[in-house]
Amino acid sequence: MILRGQKNFYSRLFGWKFEKPLETMDYYLIETEGLKGESGPGGGLGKRQGADQRIMNYIGVPSVDDYLEKVEKLGGRVLMPKTSVSGWGYLAICMDTESNTFGLWQDEEKTE
Structure with missing residues (x-):
């Protein structure tokens, strides 16, 4: 549920696209765009492993x-x-x- 909320937040804020590479993994690859619409740096989003974990x-x-x-x-x-x-x-x-x-x-x- 938390990842779904984060995906929704960042997708709506920045237009990022998320892809789940493996169904068994609680992890998503992120596709981004640069300021001029060109392909930007990729990223990932995974489940937090502890309360003190940060970006x-x-x-x-x-x-x-x-x-x-x-x-x-x-x-x-x-x-x-x-x-x-x-x-x-x-x-x-x-x-x-x-x-x-x-x-x-x-x-x-x-x-x-």
Whole structure:
């Protein structure tokens, strides 16, 4: 019910389109538009995992491993190490030097 309310809110506010990639997952992919109507950055919406969970940005990178190394060299922290999301890619959660959390995302290479 909560996700339906959030989907409705953001869809009506920004015109975002939501797609549920797997029926068994409580998660939606988000399609956005830029200011001039061009395709914008994608996103996702999932069920809150705890009362203190907040909105978090995920940044696409070519290699999660390389960026985790950079995070630590720059004084940040790795909160969740590289984790495989089967069939999709790899995810890690980090904290910057000001205690803001963010995610790193690497698409899984598709073989044809």
